Amino acid sequence: MYSLYYVLTNQHDEEFAPVRCNEQTVMRLVRYFEDVVTENKLSALVLEGRPLDGTSSREIERMDRLSAAARHMYFFCCDRDCTSNFNAAAYRNLTVLEERDYHNIETGPFILVMDPRFCGLLASYTVPEESNAHSKTYEMVWTFDPNVVFTAIEYLMARINVQKPNERVRFERLLNVCTPRTSSLRLALTFTTKLTMLMQRQNELEMATNRISSAISSSLELEPILQAAVEEVGRALNARRAALALWQEGTSRPEGMSVYERPEEPLRAENEVSGAQQTIKSEMTEPSPDTSFARSHSNAISQATPDSLLTLDENQNSHANDYRRNGEIDLGLSKGQMIPSGPLEVPITYRNSVIGVLVVEDDAVGRNWEDEEVLMVKTVSDQLAVAISHARLFQQVQKQAMTDALTGLYNHRYFQERLERETKLADRNCNQVSLILLDLDHLKRINDTHGHRVGDAALCHVARVMQTTVREVDICARYGGEEFVIILPQCGREDAINVAERLREAIASTPVQKAGQVTASVGVATYPSAAKSKEELVEMADRAMYLAKAAGRNRVRTLMHRTYTGLNV
Numbered sequence: 001m002y003s004l005y006y007v008l009t010n011q012h013d014e015e016f017a018p019v020r021c022n023e024q025t026v027m028r029l030v031r032y033f034e035d036v037v038t039e040n041k042l043s044a045l046v047l048e049g050r051p052l053d054g055t056s057s058r059e060i061e062r063m064d065r066l067s068a069a070a071r072h073m074y075f076f077c078c079d080r081d082c083t084s085n086f087n088a089a090a091y092r093n094l095t096v097l098e099e100r101d102y103h104n105i106e107t108g109p110f111i112l113v114m115d116p117r118f119c120g121l122l123a124s125y126t127v128p129e130e131s132n133a134h135s136k137t138y139e140m141v142w143t144f145d146p147n148v149v150f151t152a153i154e155y156l157m158a159r160i161n162v163q164k165p166n167e168r169v170r171f172e173r174l175l176n177v178c179t180p181r182t183s184s185l186r187l188a189l190t191f192t193t194k195l196t197m198l199m200q201r202q203n204e205l206e207m208a209t210n211r212i213s214s215a216i217s218s219s220l221e222l223e224p225i226l227q228a229a230v231e232e233v234g235r236a237l238n239a240r241r242a243a244l245a246l247w248q249e250g251t252s253r254p255e256g257m258s259v260y261e262r263p264e265e266p267l268r269a270e271n272e273v274s275g276a277q278q279t280i281k282s283e284m285t286e287p288s289p290d291t292s293f294a295r296s297h298s299n300a301i302s303q304a305t306p307d308s309l310l311t312l313d314e315n316q317n318s319h320a321n322d323y324r325r326n327g328e329i330d331l332g333l334s335k336g337q338m339i340p341s342g343p344l345e346v347p348i349t350y351r352n353s354v355i356g357v358l359v360v361e362d363d364a365v366g367r368n369w370e371d372e373e374v375l376m377v378k379t380v381s382d383q384l385a386v387a388i389s390h391a392r393l394f395q396q397v398q399k400q401a402m403t404d405a406l407t408g409l410y411n412h413r414y415f416q417e418r419l420e421r422e423t424k425l426a427d428r429n430c431n432q433v434s435l436i437l438l439d440l441d442h443l444k445r446i447n448d449t450h451g452h453r454v455g456d457a458a459l460c461h462v463a464r465v466m467q468t469t470v471r472e473v474d475i476c477a478r479y480g481g482e483e484f485v486i487i488l489p490q491c492g493r494e495d496a497i498n499v500a501e502r503l504r505e506a507i508a509s510t511p512v513q514k515a516g517q518v519t520a521s522v523g524v525a526t527y528p529s530a531a532k533s534k535e536e537l538v539e540m541a542d543r544a545m546y547l548a549k550a551a552g553r554n555r556v557r558t559l560m561h562r563t564y565t566g567l568n569v
Contacts, residue, residue: 005108007155019139024375028198029195037066038068046073049109071093075097076102078098095167119180120149208376223258225384226246239260244359247354247356348388350386358377404477407462422475435485437538438462438523441553466486474487491526523558525541530560
């Protein structure tokens with residue numbers, strides 16, 4: 001037995017130009033044929049293969065509307081499980097035809113609609129070599145030609161006769177009633193218009209996806225990537241808000257959030273004053289939309305588990321559709337009032353781990369997220385997963401390139417670059433910058449007596465004390481060996497000496513396991529009063545440190561200025 005697509009393309013090969021498309025497009029076009037029946041209340045004969053997948057509430061609603069309008073429906077499937085998303089027995093004008101090898105015959109959906117005013121059909125099949133892709137790829141044909149439709153009718157009638165011979169009489173009677181007598185160009189034009197709008201919408205979403213891809217590939221900085229992606233998604237879907245939350249690596253705690261908020265339309269002139277007053281009042285009593293939206297989703301993310309987020313895309317619309325039935329809401333709202341659709345939430349996964357979530361929210365009444373919109377958000381989330389991984393790897397490499405592996409402080413290379421920048425900034429703003437250079441006393445003795453692991457512990461102890469003693473704007477680095485350096489921007493000589501004394505006392509006051517008390521000799525110099533270049537500043541601090549060592553170690557020394565004849569202490 002051959003598929004309907006195979007029969008049509010073989011017998012009418014000159015009349016068809018098969019179109020390749022994704023699963024969402026095929027599903028949408030099948031629904032468009034159903035819409036021709038439901039919107040125009042055609043008492044039509046409908047033959048459909050492979051009932052569409054989807055949430056139970058949406059499928060039930062679709063079946064209710066189709067059954068209410070159609071004269072009779074025939075669904076081809078393999079068994080009752082194919083129609084598990086709705087109760088086939090609940091529809092008096094539905095006949096289910098079970099074919100054991102159905103899925104081997106019909107790999108793609110088909111639909112045929114026949115009415116005295118209209119006839120049309122769509123048939124498709126899955127492209128085998130692309131069936132394992134992110135989304136299935138189909139080849140599809142459709143037509144409104146009565147001759148082609150009757151070819152399909154004869155073939156499907158043969159299949160009905162094999163499965164249910166007793167059904168043949170009723171089927172022939174339905175054909176006599178539903179045979180087209182006139183051709184309604186309006187109905188065909190309605191379908192074609194919807195198809196054109198669908199293709200235009202898909203093109204818009206594809207262009208937005210391409211823009212996001214370009215933004216992702218143009219940078220390795222994480223924040224610009226996330227902000228560009230969330231703004232493009234929000235604008236492409238015309239959403240009220242969109243947010244992209246990223247989790248800390250290896251945890252389920254939010255690391256940061258990028259938010260897009262659709263600009264409000266300009267207020268009318270007569271409402272500008274009252275609207276502004278209301279805005280000021282609300283801002284004084286309530287959090288801003290960006291803040292409340294971000295906070296609510298941040299809390300939800302922090303309480304969610306990776307497994308729960310992985311199932312979000314499976315039931316994202318079911319909760320909203322369950323509330324909606326024939327335009328009436330059973331939630332204490334007034335009759336006929338509609339509620340907005342729930343947010344579209346898609347997890348961002350990388351190597352089977354959830355690393356974030358992309359949330360899109362709209363306040364439009366009756367807004368349902370269409371299949372191509374969901375596909376676009378999923379595609380973006382897949383691209384973001386790789387981009388986030390690459391950006392984090394880039395950050396890690398950058399951090400490793402400028403930090404010392406043992407102490408976690410900045411290394412000598414970064415210190416030189418930063419000192420160059422700070423001295424130039426001091427010149428521009430007429431400020432001072434001080435330098436503290438310290439040397440751990442008797443490190444060689446500690447290594448020889450207790451081993452290098454204890455010596456490393458002493459170095460790490462000094463690094464921790466440095467980080468907790470200085471300001472956040474100060475730059476701590478390992479200069480080399482047992483020597484450390486601190487850059488103090490906008491800090492004069494006296495303040496730098498005070499910092500150095502606190503640092504020396506903190507190092508000596510806390511003993512190191514096995515090594516006991518460790519001390520440091522500290523030198524201080526200030527730019528530009530004691531030095532006229534960054535190289536001279538380092539030299540002055542280094543000389544001051546050696547003066548501290550010569551004076552007996554565990555003390556602070558500084559050089560005020562340098563002359564051509566010598567050094568003044």
